[in-house]
Amino acid sequence: MKHLMLLSFLTVFSISAKCQLDRNYWLVGGAGSFYTYNEQSVNTVTNMPVSGKLTEINITGNVGYFLFDKFAVGIRPGINSIKSHGANSASVLTEVTKIYVGPFARYYFLNKEKPFNILVDGSYQFGSLANFGKGTTQNASIMTGTELFFNNSVGLEFLLGYLYQKNIKDETQNAYKHIKKGFYVSIGFQIHLIKD
Incomplete structure (x- = not known):
């Protein structure tokens, strides 16, 4: 019920707003996600x-x-932190931090006078495993969703996407390759600024 009320408030609040999607504008923003999950695997x-x-x-x-x-x-930089708490004697407490950066592109479909817009966003990032030995990480994603505009400069976006992530640890004694892929949800803010 709280989520429905918040969405209704944001929709009503943004009815009179529109955002600048014109050439020569800057787009600055960010998003975040948090989730917990259980994982089981077998040491081969x-x-x-x-x-x-x-x-x-x-x-x-x-x-x-x-x-x-x-x-x-x-350009889209990011940081990802994973903390694992082992559930059996073979498991250990592990913390992995990944830092990455790469290009993105996005396109808005509706007329800029609308109080919201539908968009598609694609990105690719490359980076390193910061505190878990030598290793690399790669992310590729495609997302779609809506951005609700508070005024002509600020919008709140809700995106659903598909993420492909590959992590490779290069150390010879404990090398591994881990691939994660699937759907995810992202919520973030965007600020649209005119170029001086």
């Missing part, structure tokens, strides 16, 4: 099961520029 060398509860926090920012009306490109 010892055949021992490993399980744990994981907590993951992901924060991304973006700085973009509208090359054309309703079409922006830019």
Whole structure:
């Protein structure tokens, strides 16, 4: 019920608002996600099961520029933190921090006079595992959703997307490749600024 009331408030609040999606505007913003999940796997060398509860926090920012009306490109940095609490004797407490950056592009479909807009956003980031030995991370995502405008400069976006993530640890004694893919939800703010 609270979520429905909040969505209704945001919709009514943004009815008279519209946002600048014109060429030569800047787009600055960010989004975050938080989730916990249980993971089970088997060590292929010892055949021992490993399980744990994981907590993951992901924060991304973006700085973009509208090359054309309703079409922006830019750079999207991010940080991802995963903390694992082992659930059996083979599991251990692990913390992994990933730092990444890469390009993004987004397109708004509706007329800019609308109080909301439908958009599609694609991005690719490359980075490193910061505190878990030598390793790399890669993210590729495609998202779609809506941005509700509070005024002509600020919008709140709700996006649903598909994420492909690959993490590779390069150390010879404990090397691994971990691939994660699936759907996710992102909520964030965007600020539309005119170029001086």
